[in-house]
Amino acid sequence: MEKMSLYMVTSSFISLAVAALLYIWHTATKNEDVGKSATIIAWLGGAFLTFGLVSRTIASGHGPFSNMYEYSVSFAWGIVVSYVAFERQLKSKSLGVLVLPIALLLLLYSSTLPADIEPLVPALQNNLLLTIHVAVAIFAYGMFSVSFGSAVMYLIQADGQKVSWMPDANTLDDVSYKSVILGVPLFALVIILGAVWGNVAWGRYWGWDPKETASLVTWLIYLGYLHARSVSGWKGKPSAVLLVIGFVATLFTFFGVNLFLSGLHSYAGLG
Amino acid sequence: MTASDRTSRRVETPTEVQSDPFDSLWRFFSSTKLAIVLILAIAFVSFLGAFIIQAPGSIANDPIEYGRWLSTIRGRYGAITDIYNVLGLFNVYNVFWFKSLLVLLIFNTIICTVNRLPALWGPVFSPRVRVNESMFRSAPIRANVKLKQRGGARPTKDVAEAAFAALADRRYKVFSEEEAGVKHFYADRYGIFKLGTLVTHLSLVILMVGAVMGGLMGFSDDNVIIPEGKAYQVPFGENFLVRADQFKAEFYQDGRPKDYWSDLVVIDGGKEVAKQRIRVNEPLEYKGVRFHQSFYGPAPVVEVKDKQGKVVFSDITPLASGNGSSNVGWIDLPGTDLTFLLALNAGGDATSPLAVQIYKGQVPLGRDALKVNETKSIGDYQVTYKALKQFTGLRVVKDPGVPVVWLACALLVLGICITLYFPRRRIWGRITQQEILLAGSADKMVNFRPEFDKLVEAIRKV
Ligand code: HEM
Numbered sequence: 001m002e003k004m005s006l007y008m009v010t011s012s013f014i015s016l017a018v019a020a021l022l023y024i025w026h027t028a029t030k031n032e033d034v035g036k037s038a039t040i041i042a043w044l045g046g047a048f049l050t051f052g053l054v055s056r057t058i059a060s061g062h063g064p065f066s067n068m069y070e071y072s073v074s075f076a077w078g079i080v081v082s083y084v085a086f087e088r089q090l091k092s093k094s095l096g097v098l099v100l101p102i103a104l105l106l107l108l109y110s111s112t113l114p115a116d117i118e119p120l121v122p123a124l125q126n127n128l129l130l131t132i133h134v135a136v137a138i139f140a141y142g143m144f145s146v147s148f149g150s151a152v153m154y155l156i157q158a159d160g161q162k163v164s165w166m167p168d169a170n171t172l173d174d175v176s177y178k179s180v181i182l183g184v185p186l187f188a189l190v191i192i193l194g195a196v197w198g199n200v201a202w203g204r205y206w207g208w209d210p211k212e213t214a215s216l217v218t219w220l221i222y223l224g225y226l227h228a229r230s231v232s233g234w235k236g237k238p239s240a241v242l243l244v245i246g247f248v249a250t251l252f253t254f255f256g257v258n259l260f261l262s263g264l265h266s267y268a269g270l271g
Numbered sequence: 272m273t274a275s276d277r278t279s280r281r282v283e284t285p286t287e288v289q290s291d292p293f294d295s296l297w298r299f300f301s302s303t304k305l306a307i308v309l310i311l312a313i314a315f316v317s318f319l320g321a322f323i324i325q326a327p328g329s330i331a332n333d334p335i336e337y338g339r340w341l342s343t344i345r346g347r348y349g350a351i352t353d354i355y356n357v358l359g360l361f362n363v364y365n366v367f368w369f370k371s372l373l374v375l376l377i378f379n380t381i382i383c384t385v386n387r388l389p390a391l392w393g394p395v396f397s398p399r400v401r402v403n404e405s406m407f408r409s410a411p412i413r414a415n416v417k418l419k420q421r422g423g424a425r426p427t428k429d430v431a432e433a434a435f436a437a438l439a440d441r442r443y444k445v446f447s448e449e450e451a452g453v454k455h456f457y458a459d460r461y462g463i464f465k466l467g468t469l470v471t472h473l474s475l476v477i478l479m480v481g482a483v484m485g486g487l488m489g490f491s492d493d494n495v496i497i498p499e500g501k502a503y504q505v506p507f508g509e510n511f512l513v514r515a516d517q518f519k520a521e522f523y524q525d526g527r528p529k530d531y532w533s534d535l536v537v538i539d540g541g542k543e544v545a546k547q548r549i550r551v552n553e554p555l556e557y558k559g560v561r562f563h564q565s566f567y568g569p570a571p572v573v574e575v576k577d578k579q580g581k582v583v584f585s586d587i588t589p590l591a592s593g594n595g596s597s598n599v600g601w602i603d604l605p606g607t608d609l610t611f612l613l614a615l616n617a618g619g620d621a622t623s624p625l626a627v628q629i630y631k632g633q634v635p636l637g638r639d640a641l642k643v644n645e646t647k648s649i650g651d652y653q654v655t656y657k658a659l660k661q662f663t664g665l666r667v668v669k670d671p672g673v674p675v676v677w678l679a680c681a682l683l684v685l686g687i688c689i690t691l692y693f694p695r696r697r698i699w700g701r702i703t704q705q706e707i708l709l710a711g712s713a714d715k716m717v718n719f720r721p722e723f724d725k726l727v728e729a730i731r732k733v
Contacts, residue, residue, distance in 0.1 A: 203668035
């Protein structure tokens with residue numbers, strides 16, 4: 001099962017790489033068939049990744065997030081799923097050019113990490129709360145990745161249709177907003193579930209642990225985005241810039257804390 | 272926000288007469304720009320706190336310990352250390368100016384919310400039904416339904432009723448007025464969900480109430496050590512004991528902990544009233560006080576006899592403080608000014624020797640190392656190392672604010688979902704003998720046009 005999982009993840013990497021190339025080809029040539037194949041292969045990549053994670057869960061007996069390898073693959077999965085869900089919304093497929101490579105980079109990164117299945121330390125054992133906590137986080141991260149992709153394109157497109165193959169600014173703004181309004185409540189849930197767990201495990205629901213703090217910061221940035229556009233009228237570029245900053249914070253929450261800082265969550269690090 | 276929203280609260284406030292400063296303060300706190308600046312500032316400072324090493328909570332109020340800690344950190348931060356220290360960046364989540372930011376945000380949220388109340392209620396419960404005629408000519412989303420004169424004019428009232436029924440079918444709430452034979456109406460869908468932001472912002476205030484309740488009415492001790500077989504008197508006016516009967520730890524082959532647990536017994540009024548095996552994710556709760564498994568360590572049982580062969584000490588001693596390479600504990604010998612220092616190598620077990628040193632103040636009087644069941648004479652005493660047991664380290668917490676915090680969290684998510692997922696749609700209309708004029712608008716991001724067109728179709732049929 002463990003082997004199978006590795007094969008699946010590798011197959012998924014290949015599929016997603018092919019899909020990304022097809023997306024580029026499609027956006028360059030506007031060839032419909034190429035676009036369709038890109039989507040199908042992206043779905044295939046997502047399916048491989050799903051099987052990979054499922055077989056790893058069966059092999060290890062716990063959810064795929066006990067170390068950085070599993071966590072990264074899960075993040076990539078969240079991105080692919082969020083992306084394919086959004087592609088149906090968007091009339092254009094060009095977002096794939098930007099978003100899929102993020103998933104590819106994550107998979108590439110995961111391939112440099114030790115992929116052995118390790119036993120769990122007590123705090124992580126048979127914990128339903130933790131499983132939901134992380135599963136929801138993966139979706140929220142996926143949404144934030146999509147909003148990042150569309151915000152970057154928005155910044156390029158904001159002053160008139162500069163790049164013909166990209167969607168227009170309005171569509172991009174729409175995608176950003178929709179992914180954020182899915183991501184924000186999900187991520188609120190992540191933080192709250194984390195707090196519930198912290199309260200059970202350590203007797204405090206909030207302790208300014210680096211991971212907790214980074215998550216809160218990330219959430220606050222997206223909250224700033226929502227307020228900026230709905231309340232202060234800072235639409236357009238300023239709010240798109242907030243989304244780029246938000247994604248940097250997301251990446252920091254995901255990697256930085258585990259790799260550079262110590263704290264209760266560093267269990268998921270490399271050590 | 273419009274100018275009228277901003278001033279609507281001021282209408283019948285008595286303070287208005289004398290207090291201009293109050294007025295400007297109010298205006299300052301009702302600014303939504305301030306909210307964004309505050310949210311982002313708090314985010315930024317929290318971020319700093321995650322980057323800069325934070326002083327452990329236990330030493331923050333102890334100037335000597337803190338000074339010692341500061342000198343260890345100096346090697347890393349160099350000259351910036353003092354600047355950081357003055358700014359409070361080593362304890363940033365407790366420093367007054369960070370707390371002030373949080374308090375400001377709370378004020379900001381409350382005042383913003385209160386300020387917006389009239390503007391929030393108004394459109395929900397008593398919306399403006401009559402709008403300017405020009406709206407029906409200029410709104411981006413509008414329609415004009417010509418009424419067919421089927422067998423003579425139908426009364427406007429009947430037409431209106433049929434139209435309102437069509438709207439109600441689509442879950443629109445209709446408000447109407449009649450004037451000089453013309454029926455004016457306003458209809459909205461999800462109008463009431465506009466109050467979602469109220470729920471969200473209120474939840475933030477409730478969250479703070481919960482946090483403050485924990486601080487004022489609760490307590491916590493991170494560092495409760497109970498050797499096996501011993502009982503701990505719960506402090507802070509609680510009237511019961513907790514005894515640790517046994518502690519056990521299991522390890523994986525690579526040495527990482529697999530499981531560890533303590534068997535705790537609660538003794539209240541001399542009776543055993545509760546018994547539980549606690550683990551990392553399974554605390555014991557009694558009368559609102561929770562006992563969390565936190566850490567553990569060795570606790571040797573040592574017997575000391577004096578020259579006459581009288582037992583002057585026989586008890587278990589937790590070796591709780593360590594410098595990394597060994598665990599250390601002290602015995603203050605009763606009736607003397609002597610201290611026995613016990614030390615066991617880190618990771619040591621019942622086969623490892625226990626180092627015993629006797630001190631009078633700073634002066635060492637003797638030392639030796641013992642195996643289990645061994646007796647040696649050290650200084651003027653016979654010391655027997657009887658057994659190696661364990662102590663369990665608990666975190667003891669009482670926090671009556673927790674349910675309030677969870678309530679706030681639930682309201683927060685609920686409020687956010689209501690606000691974000693149920694955007695309001697609005698339609699204004701005017702019904703005359705000849706036609707129905709319609710104008711619509713919806714919150715951001717609703718693709719209202721198709722929905723509106725369908726509605727118009729339905730109304731056309733009436
Ligand atoms: C961390 C604290 C806060 C949270 C969690 C929060 C949450 C929210 C959410 C989720 C929305 C809906 C956004 C949308 O419609 O896109 C919102 C709207 C709004 N927020 Fe906040 N907010 C906070 C602080 C503040 C503060 C301090 C102010 C005051 C300046 C404020 C003023 C507003 C206003 C005026 C609206 C629009 C309300 C309406 O249209 O009914 N918020 N808030």
